[in-house]
Amino acid sequence: MKGAANGARHGSGEIETEILVIGSGPGGAVSGTLFAEAGRDVTMVEEGDHLALEAAPHFSREEMLLKYRNAGVGVALGRHKLAWVEGRCVGGGSEVNRGLYHRTPGYVFDDWRRRFAVHSLDLAEMTPHFAACEAVARVEYAGSAASDMSRRLQQGAQAQGWLAIEAPRLYRYDHDHGRGVKQSMSATFVRRFLEAGGALLPATRIARLRRMNGHWIAEGTRRGEDGSRRAVTFRAKTVVVACGAVQTPALLRRSGITKNVGDSLRFHPMVKVVAEFDRDVNHPGDFDPVHQVKEFEPRFGMGCSISTPAMLGVALSGRPGHWDLVAERWRRMGIYYVQSGGGEASVRNLPGFEDPIVRVRFSQGDLSVLGEGLRRLCEALFAAGAQRIYPCLAGYPDLHSPADLAGLPELLQASDGNVTSVHVFSSCPMGEDDRRTAANSFGKVHGTDGLYINDASLLCGPTSVNPQGTVMAVAHRNATEALTRRFH
């Protein structure tokens, strides 16, 4: 045991460590594990708690309170607001998501390399990093175990002649018993990190960084079991910031590092509908849905959401009589979504407040894409046998047949809470074009020594696909490069 684990402290009470990793989500967990396995003295701090995967039922209110940042309340302000959620616990977002997994499409890397001048970034260069991550966090297909509700989307897309796939998950399916084990960071990389001698400090929030005598000083607080916070300070030669796409720019900006930091946050904005079918498609104990429509990517994609009675209740909460509707028909219902890569947001700190404020802007083009995507999604669902579709958008009517789609507005008309996202990234893009990037091609923050970003913030734009695989592989690539270069 090294560093913080054996209590190496200076007389001032500082905890000394060679490498301080701030954040334990997919970026931080992969980085910390590689450094620890290379024999480095690594301390990983995490603002949330270290909780077992089964500490709360998945997608429950208890999980929202225990494992989500701000209990699941994140709102980007603007004319069209966007609600998003992030994890806040050891393992970060990987603990609370479905673990849908994709390798990044090659055209996405090509675009980033061209527009942001990112070195050594293409599918061939990245393939070993995807493979290395998949060797630790297993990726599997549900195959014949996929739910009826999930298959309905695929059937609808096929009826339209559109490309649809089953997405694999970071999950180990036990097909014989209809169960499985989620491959979150706490269950995979964080375990390896600890086995390699890394020190993990949960309930620890870093407020700011400063440079002193060739070291980074990280000042923050640690929450005790009684809930009280005590000041804590770390001293490290190298700091890797991996707090997620909103908290990473917030920390850097509080630390006086602002160039291209927090100016370009992106999402996969999503709108949902509830489709009601003529027979049961939604059964208790079903595996999480996995089918996705790829025909229109990168403009927009489609998929199927978690559709428990609670989720259906929230999706239909704007409709009178929703309780009876859900109680009577939930087994015939599924929640489906269309998501794009539109909108751009900024992250800023407010004096006197701990939480950063996010402001988002959508262009007419962004709203047009979502409007078209919504119509296409409904076409697929009617083709799959939907009897009725309930758009989760205030003021939108229930749809009873494809003929009703002609009445939908061209531009999405969204009010509060109607546009949501579970993917946030790109707030501190990487690359050599320092007019638009915050860090170099491998995450080293421009104009600094020993300071790295290694999380979703670095992605140069939307990935079209679920971004966790990209975040892990980019983190693996950057951590490998840092070790090779001995952090120079």
Added chain:
Amino acid sequence: MSDRTRRHTDAVARCVTAIVDVLIDESRPDLPAPERGLVADYVRATLASMPDYFRIGFRALALAFDVAALPAHGQRFSRLGAAERQAHLAAWRRSRIGFRRSMIAFYTTFACYGLYSLPATANSAQAARIAA
């Protein structure tokens, strides 16, 4: 906590509990008091955990919502009877002022999530079947 802060906190909690009660009545007027308490606890816990600048705004808004009932109904919202409470909440839900609608939409979303997540509720929903 000072006495003044505690009074404000108590007033906000009373108002939020009353809002949640009205929202439950819209769907489950027969829900027993202990379950109502669980839903209200969840909504208050969410309110306490939301981003700090929203939290302050929502607390202020709850107090404003509470006293806004005075001109029309002669009492604060949290002290009104069920019918008057419903009328006051409906007026904010239909308001032309965006933040009023947003506030009711927020409480509706989280009260619904809390309501549908009740163990007994989840079980009864799972048992319910549409007639063939």
